[in-house]
Amino acid sequence: MPAPNITAFPSPRSPLPFDPAMPAADRHSLLIGALPPPLQDLLVAGPVERRPRFSDDGFDGVTETWSPPAGVTVQHAAMAQRALDDLAMMALAPAPTDHVLARVLALLSHYPAKNMTPDVERLVALDWAEDLGEYPAWAIDAAARAWRRSKKWRPSIAEMRALCDDLCAGERRLAERLQAVVQAGQQNRVQGGAAKALTAGAIRRMS
Numbered sequence: 001m002p003a004p005n006i007t008a009f010p011s012p013r014s015p016l017p018f019d020p021a022m023p024a025a026d027r028h029s030l031l032i033g034a035l036p037p038p039l040q041d042l043l044v045a046g047p048v049e050r051r052p053r054f055s056d057d058g059f060d061g062v063t064e065t066w067s068p069p070a071g072v073t074v075q076h077a078a079m080a081q082r083a084l085d086d087l088a089m090m091a092l093a094p095a096p097t098d099h100v101l102a103r104v105l106a107l108l109s110h111y112p113a114k115n116m117t118p119d120v121e122r123l124v125a126l127d128w129a130e131d132l133g134e135y136p137a138w139a140i141d142a143a144a145r146a147w148r149r150s151k152k153w154r155p156s157i158a159e160m161r162a163l164c165d166d167l168c169a170g171e172r173r174l175a176e177r178l179q180a181v182v183q184a185g186q187q188n189r190v191q192g193g194a195a196k197a198l199t200a201g202a203i204r205r206m207s
Contacts, residue, residue, distance in 0.1 A: 016086040020138035028170040031087070039079045043177055045069040066177050068184040077185020084178040091171045095137035097129055103137075104128040107144045111154035131157045135164040142167050 016034050019027065032040060049065045095103075104125045113121065132140055143163035147155050 015090055016083060018087075018090040020091075020142065024167070024170050028174070031091075031171070031174060035083055036079050039076060039083065039181070042069065042072065042076055042181060046177070046180075064173070066173075066180065068177075068181050072181055072184040072188055074185050074188070077182045080178040080181035080185070084175060084182065087171060087175050087178065091138075092136055092168065092175060094134055095132075095140055097133060099137050100129040100132050100140060101125055103140055103144055104132070107148060108154065110148050113154065128157055128160075132160060132164065135161075136168060139164045139167040 017030050019030070022030065032043070035043070046066050046069050049067070051063050051065070053060045053063045105122075108121070108125065108128075113124075116124070140160075143160055146163060147160070
């Protein structure tokens with residue numbers, strides 16, 4: 001019986017392509033297209049459950065939950081882990097604190113606050129840096145650019161977080177799906193090992 005044909009990343013390999021200047025849909029298509037074909041097929045085959053999401057203000061969009069299909073292998077999990085590592089490094093790495101502070105101070109300087117001393121302004125910027133620190137630099141930069149080009153008033157932290165969430169939603173969704181593939185592959189490996197152990201035990205008892 002011939003060995004199964006398994007496609008994996010070449011070695012050495014190039015990291016996943018990522019260009020934050022591209023429109024979100026194009027960025028996503030570029031990332032998906034760079035994945036190994038078996039992994040692309042797996043991501044398409046998995047079922048998606050959609051549920052409405054509500055906040056204090058009412059309807060707040062739709063939540064999607066993706067599950068890997070049956071048959072995730074150890075090879076699939078290895079491919080997904082490599083892609084996940086690339087995605088975390090290239091697209092989703094949290095911005096350095098100094099970068100966040102510089103961007104926040106620059107943005108807030110366009111909307112000077114009345115009756116606020118420079119010391120208090122810096123403390124406010126530190127709060128911003130803490131609350132935006134989970135986002136990548138490119139998303140923070142894009143959110144600041146979008147705000148100053150479209151709004152006449154000073155933004156709130158919640159408004160900037162919402163913008164950042166929207167900007168990197170596609171990359172985070174892909175990362176969640178890749179992580180689900182990794183976990184499914186690891187679980188199937190453990191279950192397969194347990195099944196082999198049970199079979200071996202049964203054979204020993206019969207002999």
